[in-house]
Amino acid sequence: MPKILIPTPLRQYTAKENSVTVPGGTVGEALDALTNLYPDLRKQIFSDEGKLRSFVNVYLNDEDIRYLSKAATPAAEADTISLVPSIAGGATVAAPPETPTLSNEEILRYSRHLIIPEVGMEGQQKLKAAKVLLVGTGGLGAPLGLYLAAAGVGRIGLVDFDVVDFTNLQRQVIHSTKDVGRKKLDSAAEKMLGINPHISIARHEVALTSENALEILKDYDIVVDGTDNFPTRYLVNDACVLLGKPNVYGSIFRFEGQATVFAYQGGPCYRCLYPEPPPPGLVPSCAEGGVLGILPGTIGLIQATETVKLILGIGEPLVGRLLLYDALGMRFRELKLRKNPECPVCGAHPTVARLIDYHQFCGVPRQDAAPAQEAKLNDGEIDVTELKQKLDRGDQFVLIDVREPHEYKIASIPGAKLIPLGEFPKHVDEFDKNADIVIHCKSGMRSAKACGILRQAGFAHVRNVVGGILAWSDKVDPSVPKY
């Protein structure tokens, strides 16, 4: 009847007993008896195939049974069996690499840096040794990529899975007209290496997700967030906090921008500023609301400046301060940001201990979902081709366009009555509750909201035009310009 000592964490499976005496003439029999007595314990010690788990060592008194007779080792009355995990590990990445040296060509190239005392040779070597990840190679990523490459940041990672399209060219200056249709990663890397062949570029052609973010981010010193959607922004923030990496943040909308450095040496994070995302659809993206093409240049370069300062360890980083930029007033303002002790990810009692489903968190569908045009129509939706047939047949129905007047001027569907979404609730009473009503906007988001308003008010026959006027241009009338 040997005694088995139970390690603390396993006592939850042994009714809190810290040692259990079991029958058995050998160690193997004793362990079988133990796990028969406490079946929940079995999974902790044995794999599904019934083998001892790789991290479990079994000791008889002070000897490892592997060096005795393994499971057949006799165990007598006075013997003690212990379960001891084997534990090892390590940072894996070896100690910091040797400081890189600069070739004569590089010394010439970086001459204007080298003669600044605050940068000098040491600073330029730090830049060369630095590893910076740019999430997104769009509006913000364009100036970031160009200038960080020029400055000599030695390793730059790019995350993007998109291709260049015509609407990008008004601001994403890293891409050219000839690049339309090309992968943004390839187009950006080509320009960056064209400016500076002494750097290396890692291309991550993926959408950043909870499954891959930590693996991608862990190899970089600094993460720069150039994304334009809330799920990725929260994902980048949480991953940076979990990995202890600074998150150089920027965002833009129409004429205004923001920038700050999150999660740097105990400073506040994005969730300290915005614990919860806004309700879906409340804050329009650049695609929905527009952006002055120059604006991402200004904000992206503020991010680039902060990145270079962090690498060099000079100046006062933009930590604990949210910089607000108003291009129309041409003013900068600063808001103090404090770390929120209740912050769910970086506070004293974090409730977010691993990456979550950020699309669900933000209440928005995944971007990689099947395109809407191919999807089956849901109740309360109408396809543009069916709308065209309705118009051609001369059906009795009301067609409402809930976009803004300046959008209506760019393109419109004949016969549509313009009521911008913001004014829509005031006009609800103007329509017959039993009328056949069809509503459209640019892509179908705003009109879905308008449909909801009418249904809530008791309207019986309301349908949303799937894909909006963009789909109309694609499938019905290509002469209608897309914007």
Add this chain to the structure above:
Amino acid sequence: MIRIEPGPWKAILAHAVETYPNECCGAMLGVTDGERKTVREALRLENAFAGAQAARYELRPEDLLAADLAARKRSLDLIGIYHSHPDCDAYFSKTDLENSCPWYSFVVLSVQKGEFHHANSWLPNVEQTEAAREELQY
């Protein structure tokens, strides 16, 4: 949640800084009350990795067994393992995960240029495929 009392926390920091630029490792003894773990004592253990220890550590099972017995003698429990990552972040690396065990809290300390930088506590799963971050107070 795991809380490390000031005494053992100071001892762990001193161990990590003294061992820099190599990795240090040790055991944490304390008490568990439901989900709340409190570390009362830190026990230095030898890094038994045969080779460069700047980015690797290994615990001898005998040392761990001795730590467990020492804990029992003091009416404490062995509740966690700590180790340092010199000039590297306090994440749970692939090496850490593959050589971990799900029974204990794994506190990782980042020591940058010889000074303590930040720390995290991790809870690996039984399949050793992932580790969840545990709230750490010190």
